[in-house]
Amino acid sequence: MKIALDAMGGDFGPSVTVRGAIEAAPHIQGEILLVGKEDAIQSHLPSNPPANVRIVHAPNEIEMGEEPANAVRRKKDSSLVVAAKMVKTGEADAFVSAGNTGAVTAAAHLFWKCAPSISRPAIATILPSRRERFVLIDSGATPDASVRNLLEFAVMGTAYAEAVLGIEQPKVALLNIGEEPSKGNALTKEAYKAFSAYLPNFAGNIEGKALFHGGADVVVCDAFVGNVLLKTAEGLGSFVMEMFKESVPKNPILRLPLLLLRKGLEDMKRKMDYAEIGGAPLLGVNGICFICHGHSDEKAIRNALLNAHRGYVRHLTDLIEQKACTLKGAVNA
């Protein structure tokens, strides 16, 4: 198998992506294709790179701030577009990028299209919980979702949890503003009924306060709600850390006891660390795609490459299509 890595993607470009690829290479049965400016990539490769790492030249780049759909249509020679197209033509089996999230989504959706039984793609984000972790889907691809879309997100998240995270019989919950079936907005009230009818692993509604306590393995919502949730959690986390830093004594001697907490705080930080998780899969498209945070370090890139490898080996795309077939009777509401 071959993974096309957008080597120019992310805030640090090839200085980080190339190292991530070199760290992942020994664990991958197949090849990693570093797509991007040959010179720039070459300058970060060691003199004796792993045999299964190869450069594919692409002279252009899509910037973080560019309007996604336009950039993808216009910059046909960018590393992001070239890497995505390699999956379409069969030159690669998976696509990994830490570039412009909207552009990665647009490219995979535009060039690969959705799987036959899927109408819209979704981004799954893996978050920590008291019971290890859970999948939040959709966190970025489809902000105006229908009931049918949410049903698809549920089976896509289930397939991912089983195939890549190794969770047996994952519990699916619907993110809502109350636990009772009658709670919610028009969308979630209807979705509750459809989930009950079509998803054998549906465990009911879940409220925001129960998410991090491990109430479910797969939590389903539209991308507007999912994205607000993710970014709020991020913002609140940094707010609390800043308040904590300000609340500890200023005197350096009095701060010494903090050293005792260091190991614990580092464990905690590791648990919250997106780099450990290795990217968010874009699910529902005809191919394996992982989107990494712009700030990704080499570990994040390495882990995303390993996840893409695992997704391919475990037939993630087929599994999603197979599960989505069981939704045939569900109206296209």
Place this chain on the structure above:
Amino acid sequence: MKIALDAMGGDFGPSVTVRGAIEAAPHIQGEILLVGKEDAIQSHLPSNPPANVRIVHAPNEIEMGEEPANAVRRKKDSSLVVAAKMVKTGEADAFVSAGNTGAVTAAAHLFWKCAPSISRPAIATILPSRRERFVLIDSGATPDASVRNLLEFAVMGTAYAEAVLGIEQPKVALLNIGEEPSKGNALTKEAYKAFSAYLPNFAGNIEGKALFHGGADVVVCDAFVGNVLLKTAEGLGSFVMEMFKESVPKNPILRLPLLLLRKGLEDMKRKMDYAEIGGAPLLGVNGICFICHGHSDEKAIRNALLNAHRGYVRHLTDLIEQKACTLKGAVNA
């Protein structure tokens, strides 16, 4: 002026509400009416209660778990319904309750109706930020909101920030999944245009990560998104605290240095404490209504009573109607 306090509301009933009323009484130019079971209230009153605190008997109660609309229609002799109706009949000027949030909202909306220029009510929650605090509106009343509703929430939140929080020229932002005007779902894309046209204090979109950094004074969203956001923040907060507790050394001697951090942690807790804030106003209805958290202690009740008093004295309801009149041209989208 008179404030009708649902003395049976909240997890602790009269044992907390009565003390809250006694603490607030000296600061209120008017009367606090303790609505509920006479015996139960009497047993918590001191032998010599403040002259401006009086019991209004109501023999029944609405429980926390009851279906709101039904309970309000059926239990006409409950403390919550009796207190809400006193505002309708003019026997009271404001209504405060720590009871069933849905029932408080339903009662105020059903009996008082919306202000003439307002189509739907909204709950405003006050949250801490790096720049003191901000108003999140709607956090619970209208989960399926139209563009028109969001416009109304914006002026209601602005009026509250000015009249009760004393913020001059509050900045309004639209909660969204990107800063650019083109970002969002169908609702927020349309809302952005309407906000730009009708709100002179509109400062653009705000993302979840900027909320707690004081990016805006009034943040507008529908109640589905607002409620998910609030509960996620609550759940994440307790998750982080539990992880923190587990991360500190188990040995009691090694834990001693933590005492040095105590003051700082308590300052931080105080900043996050809903009791300091004193309830969330239900805005857009014909009257002053404050909803307190079920866990409210006497300080929370006291502060909600003082906020209700301030809302009345500063003509909050009139101010909302006055500002909402400027939306006349806005379509009822």
